[in-house]
Amino acid sequence: xxxxxxxxxxxxxxxxxxxxxxxxxxxxxxxxxxxxxxxxxxxxxxxxxxxxxxxxxxxxxxxxxxxxxxxxxxxxxxxxxxxxxxxxxxxxxxxxxxxxxxxxxxxxxxxxxxxxxxxxxxxxxxxxxxxxxxxxxxxxxxxxxxxxxxxxxxxxxxxxxxxxxxxxxxxxxxxxxxxxxxxxxxxxxxxxxxxxxxxxxxxxxxxxxxxxxxxxxxxxxxxxxxxxxxxxxxxxxxxxxxxxxxxxxxxxxxxxxxxxxxxxxxxxxxxxxxxxxxxxxxxxxxxxx
Amino acid sequence: xxxxxxxxxxxxxxxxxxxxxxxxxxxxxxxxxxxxxxxxxxxxxxxxxxxxxxxxxxxxxxxxxxxxxxxxx
Numbered sequence: 001x002x003x004x005x006x007x008x009x010x011x012x013x014x015x016x017x018x019x020x021x022x023x024x025x026x027x028x029x030x031x032x033x034x035x036x037x038x039x040x041x042x043x044x045x046x047x048x049x050x051x052x053x054x055x056x057x058x059x060x061x062x063x064x065x066x067x068x069x070x071x072x073x074x075x076x077x078x079x080x081x082x083x084x085x086x087x088x089x090x091x092x093x094x095x096x097x098x099x100x101x102x103x104x105x106x107x108x109x110x111x112x113x114x115x116x117x118x119x120x121x122x123x124x125x126x127x128x129x130x131x132x133x134x135x136x137x138x139x140x141x142x143x144x145x146x147x148x149x150x151x152x153x154x155x156x157x158x159x160x161x162x163x164x165x166x167x168x169x170x171x172x173x174x175x176x177x178x179x180x181x182x183x184x185x186x187x188x189x190x191x192x193x194x195x196x197x198x199x200x201x202x203x204x205x206x207x208x209x210x211x212x213x214x215x216x217x218x219x220x221x222x223x224x225x226x227x228x229x230x231x232x233x234x235x236x237x238x239x240x241x242x243x244x245x246x247x248x249x250x251x252x253x254x255x256x257x258x259x260x261x262x263x264x265x266x267x268x269x270x271x272x273x274x275x276x277x278x279x280x281x282x283x284x285x286x287x288x289x
Numbered sequence: 290x291x292x293x294x295x296x297x298x299x300x301x302x303x304x305x306x307x308x309x310x311x312x313x314x315x316x317x318x319x320x321x322x323x324x325x326x327x328x329x330x331x332x333x334x335x336x337x338x339x340x341x342x343x344x345x346x347x348x349x350x351x352x353x354x355x356x357x358x359x360x361x362x
Contacts, residue, residue: 049360049361049362050360050361050362051359051360051361051362052360052362059360072361072362073358073359073360073361074358074360074361074362075329075356075357075359076356076357076358076359076361077302077303077355077356078302078321078323078328078355078356080301080302080304080321084322084323084324087327087357087358088357088359088360089327089358099358101358102361102362104361114331114334117331117336118329118336118356119329119358121329121336121338121339122328122329122357122358189362190362216362236362237362238361238362239362242362
């Protein structure tokens with residue numbers, strides 16, 4: 001568990017206290033090493049999608065407010081004959097954002113593999129968010145197709161970040177297939193239902209040797225916090241920000257939520273207990289009747 | 290020996306297009322008014338790398354996919 005390893009010189013925070021005697025007390029917070037995925041290193045643990053924003057301007061502002069360093073993009077047919085204006089890439093400076101092409105909308109392994117190849121050619125990036133869907137209404141992943149495509153893409157040198165259901169067995173199979181990260185869904189894509197089965201996410205996290213990123217289902221900031229508190233090393237979201245009434249403000253909330261959840265995880269929460277334990281001394285209480 | 294057709298009938302992103310023969314994938318991209326760096330091309334379900342577009346000839350009946358990045362999650 002490398003999460004507590006001090007990778008860099010610890011930042012020093014000045015703790016402001018009312019008592020002058022300990023006014024200069026300095027605390028050393030746990031340093032969080034960056035997240036490494038293949039050739040990429042990220043200090044932000046939020047991954048944002050680029051779909052469904054009300055405008056390109058709101059997308060640009062929301063991405064900036066979230067602090068993300070990696071954004072997902074879809075591979076789609078060029079609209080032929082349409083005037084060639086600005087493209088999505090004109091809004092996504094490469095020095096600021098790593099591109100994570102997805103295979104969204106693919107319902108079989110072959111289709112996903114072809115889409116991944118096209119995305120790699122467009123993005124000059126070996127990273128792919130693999131998703132092979134099994135059902136158009138739930139957008140739940142097809143486990144068989146996902147595993148098949150994952151094996152082929154890993155063999156072809158891709159850094160595969162693999163969208164999957166919250167099934168611990170499939171997560172292990174994907175890990176065995178060589179994916180760089182498993183990305184279980186908290187809830188169906190775009191549903192905003194949060195993390196429906198935290199127990200399954202916990203089991204995946206306890207057993208996985210590769211990074212686990214919660215992908216899909218985030219509706220609001222607390223969902224992000226919960227994912228990080230459980231131990232996820234990253235969260236990928238799109239709709240929760242893009243379709244919020246104020247996407248930029250929600251993006252800022254997601255950033256704070258990610259930091260809060262990650263800090264809480266690193267800090268180590270107390271165990272839950274059935275009975276109370278007093279916070280104040282239980283001795284020295286003044287006499288009663 | 291059958292003569293090569295004077296023009297190529299192609300299916301590009303699901304639409305029929307004709308191009309004078311002979312032509313390469315790079316010719317098609319240029320004909321569509323696209324910047325080569327902004328698109329990726331598949332010919333008959335096989336990726337055509339950018340470096341190979343100018344040396345990949347098109348054949349009558351080819352199916353091509355010309356794609357780029359759009360917003361997505």
